Amino acid sequence: MEFKTLYGPVRSGRLGLSLGVDLLGQRICSMDCLYCEIGPTRAHTLKRHPYMPAKVILDELHAWRRQELPRPEHITLGGLGEPCLNSDLPEIIAGCRELFPDIPVAVLTNSTLLHDPAVRRELAAVQVVLPSLDSLVEREFLAVNRPCPGVDLLLITSGLLQLRREYTGLVCLEVLLLQGINDTQENLDLQRQFLTKLQPDRVDVVTMTRPGSSPLAKAVAKETLNSWRRALAPLTPLARMSAKPDRLEKHSTAGIMSADTAMELVLNSLRRRPQTPEQLSAALSVDVMRTKTILDALLREGRITKVRDFGDDFYHAVL
Ligand code: SF4
Numbered sequence: 001m002e003f004k005t006l007y008g009p010v011r012s013g014r015l016g017l018s019l020g021v022d023l024l025g026q027r028i029c030s031m032d033c034l035y036c037e038i039g040p041t042r043a044h045t046l047k048r049h050p051y052m053p054a055k056v057i058l059d060e061l062h063a064w065r066r067q068e069l070p071r072p073e074h075i076t077l078g079g080l081g082e083p084c085l086n087s088d089l090p091e092i093i094a095g096c097r098e099l100f101p102d103i104p105v106a107v108l109t110n111s112t113l114l115h116d117p118a119v120r121r122e123l124a125a126v127q128v129v130l131p132s133l134d135s136l137v138e139r140e141f142l143a144v145n146r147p148c149p150g151v152d153l154l155l156i157t158s159g160l161l162q163l164r165r166e167y168t169g170l171v172c173l174e175v176l177l178l179q180g181i182n183d184t185q186e187n188l189d190l191q192r193q194f195l196t197k198l199q200p201d202r203v204d205v206v207t208m209t210r211p212g213s214s215p216l217a218k219a220v221a222k223e224t225l226n227s228w229r230r231a232l233a234p235l236t237p238l239a240r241m242s243a244k245p246d247r248l249e250k251h252s253t254a255g256i257m258s259a260d261t262a263m264e265l266v267l268n269s270l271r272r273r274p275q276t277p278e279q280l281s282a283a284l285s286v287d288v289m290r291t292k293t294i295l296d297a298l299l300r301e302g303r304i305t306k307v308r309d310f311g312d313d314f315y316h317a318v319l
Helices: 054-065 089-099 119-121 138-145 153-166 187-198 222-235 257-272 275-284 286-301
Strands: 007-012 015-023 074-078 103-109 128-131 169-176 202-207 304-309 311-316
Touching: 007 054, 015 054, 054 089, 074 089, 089 103, 089 119, 119 153, 128 153, 153 169, 153 187, 169 187, 169 222, 187 222, 202 222, 257 286, 257 311, 275 286, 275 311, 286 304, 286 311
Parallel strands: 015 074, 074 103, 103 128, 128 169, 169 202
Antiparallel strands: 007 015, 304 311
16 A cells, blocks of 8 residues: 555654654645755645544554554654644544554644644643754744744743643754854853753754755754754753754664663653653663663662553553
């Protein structure tokens, strides 16, 4: 069967082996970013609609499941535009959870609909949300992301903060830097202040690795990228581990984390929700064998418990 809404699984920098799901079917987005790798936005809108009906996507996922393909570490909802614009999002998420109960679902978002309580309620059912926030300087935001009318930077930041308050899964923020546009000290200072409040689980500072939709989109120098990563790293526990050089490169943190740090991260993640060793390993980018060793140590110390559910061992933090 030829799939029109599924792609992969492909190896993704933040999610490991990921099965991508396109929720739009066309270039429909609330932004028209200079760096967009899939070309200019055709329908520039904030209007929610079943652009790709849940039935089409779930029928394809059903067929995909029957194939002998590598098991992905995540099912990632994204595609040719902003996935939260699809008003069938709740049915799509519920269908993914039902068809693949042991695979975490992740949603990529440009953050423009997070101020909507209905969208945040829908996202509560997934394990990972990956919002982007490229600049907190209004003129830079307008230049880089070229939002459609109705998108407001203040609404974006308040939506992100509200999501962080309500949501118990992982929030992995991405900041994409373009040379001479949003790589300014002013943006860095504002991002630092904002991240202190937001407390995402992880921050990835990245730049262009492939051509964008505009020739104005140019990669920043490696030194700039590294200095931003160093500046933002202390603000979130997982950001320390996300200094990856390329969006598509798998980053392993196993070698650079102390045993205490790794243990704290695992425990923090389990405080948010029960997980299997594989889910923890994917979420934290820690080798699965090392994750299991940490879980054994935490079990011995009585800081977590293990419960057999859905045919898997789920670990819970003792609160
Ligand atoms: S938000 Fe994402 S899909 Fe939309 S234009 Fe920007 S990069 Fe492309």
